[in-house]
Amino acid sequence: MPHQHATDLCRQLGIEVPLVCGAMYPCSNPELVAAASQAGALGIVQPMSLSYVHGYEFKDGLQYIRSLTTKPIGVNLILETSSRIYQERTQRWAEASVEAGIKCFVTALGNPAWVVKLAHAHGITVFHDVTNATHANKALDAGVDGFICVNNRAGGHAGKLEPQALYDEIAPLGKPVICAGGIGHAEQLKQMLTIGYAGAQLGTRFIATTECSAHDDYKQAILSAEESDIVLTEKLSGVPVAVINTPYIESIGIKAGPIARWLLQNRRGKHLMRTIYTLQSVYKLKKASLGGSGYKDYWQAGKSAGQIRQVKRVEEIVNEFQAAL
Numbered sequence: 001m002p003h004q005h006a007t008d009l010c011r012q013l014g015i016e017v018p019l020v021c022g023a024m025y026p027c028s029n030p031e032l033v034a035a036a037s038q039a040g041a042l043g044i045v046q047p048m049s050l051s052y053v054h055g056y057e058f059k060d061g062l063q064y065i066r067s068l069t070t071k072p073i074g075v076n077l078i079l080e081t082s083s084r085i086y087q088e089r090t091q092r093w094a095e096a097s098v099e100a101g102i103k104c105f106v107t108a109l110g111n112p113a114w115v116v117k118l119a120h121a122h123g124i125t126v127f128h129d130v131t132n133a134t135h136a137n138k139a140l141d142a143g144v145d146g147f148i149c150v151n152n153r154a155g156g157h158a159g160k161l162e163p164q165a166l167y168d169e170i171a172p173l174g175k176p177v178i179c180a181g182g183i184g185h186a187e188q189l190k191q192m193l194t195i196g197y198a199g200a201q202l203g204t205r206f207i208a209t210t211e212c213s214a215h216d217d218y219k220q221a222i223l224s225a226e227e228s229d230i231v232l233t234e235k236l237s238g239v240p241v242a243v244i245n246t247p248y249i250e251s252i253g254i255k256a257g258p259i260a261r262w263l264l265q266n267r268r269g270k271h272l273m274r275t276i277y278t279l280q281s282v283y284k285l286k287k288a289s290l291g292g293s294g295y296k297d298y299w300q301a302g303k304s305a306g307q308i309r310q311v312k313r314v315e316e317i318v319n320e321f322q323a324a325l
Helices: 005-015 030-038 045-055 058-068 084-099 113-120 133-141 163-173 188-194 216-224 245-251 258-263 267-294 304-308 314-324
Strands: 020-023 040-043 074-080 104-108 125-130 146-150 177-180 198-201 228-232 242-245
Touching: 005 177, 005 198, 020 030, 020 228, 020 314, 030 040, 030 058, 030 314, 040 045, 040 058, 045 074, 045 084, 045 188, 045 198, 058 084, 074 084, 104 245, 113 125, 125 133, 133 163, 133 242, 146 163, 163 177, 163 188, 188 198, 216 314
Parallel strands: 020 040, 020 198, 040 074, 074 104, 104 125, 125 146, 146 177, 177 198
Antiparallel strands: 228 242
C-alpha cells in the first residue's frame, strides 16, 4: 500500500483496507456491519438502528455481530445533550461496547470528552465527525484520535465544504483524517489518499449491497440516481439532509415551512423543532428504507450514487478498493 497515512490508519484500527462502513440510521443492519469488518474494512454499529430498527437489545446485537466476525468493529455514539434519557442510554451503549471489546468509537455532535476518557482507559480509538475546523478544534481539545471529515458530497447530514477544502482546514490539527462523502468507486479513494486523507468512509455504496437489509426499491433508486438527483431537504431534521429527489420529495418541497423556520431561529424554538423533526425522521426513515416505494420515499444518499450502478456483495466492493491501492 503506497500511502503511508493509509497504512498508519490500518495499523491504528486493526484493519486491512483503509475503508469505514459508516454508521447509518436505519441501514446499519448487523449483517452489513459484520460483512464490512470481515472483508477487511471497519464496520460501524449504529445503536438506534441496531435496537430500534433491527430489533436487537444492544448487548445481544453486539454479540450477534461478534458471532459473524471476530475482526474489529466500531460503535457510533451521537452525543445529543437535549434529552437526559438519551444521554443515559448513550452512556450505557458506551459501557456495553467497552465490555464487548469494541476497538473504535465514532462520535458525532456534542463534546466527546467523556467518551475519550472512557475509551482511552481501555485502549479504544475515538474518531469524531466534523464538517469544519471549529468543530474539529473542540474535539481536539477533548482528546480525540482522529476525524471523520464529512464533506458536501455526503449523504444524510452533509457538510458544506469540498473534500480538498475540508482537508486543508482539518489536516493542520495533526490527526488522521478520513474522507466521508462522494466516494462510490476505488479511483475516488485513490484521489482522496493523494490529497492526504488516511482513508474513506462509505455509506451509500454499502447500502447498495446484498448484505444491507434496505428495501430493493431503495437500492434501485441509488442505482438509477445521478449526482444531480441528490438534493438537500430541511423537512427531515430542520437542517439540510441529502436525499434522492423522488416524486414524493418534489411534491412536499425541500424547505422548512414558515412557522418551523421562525421557530428554528431562536434557541428554545430550535430545540422544540429539532425534537419534532427528529421524532418524525426516525419514523419516516425507518418506514421508507424498509418499506420501499409504497411508503413516502425519504431515501438518504450522497453524490456517490452517481457512480453506483450495481448491487454487489460487501466483500467484492472492499476487494475492488484494495486492489486499486
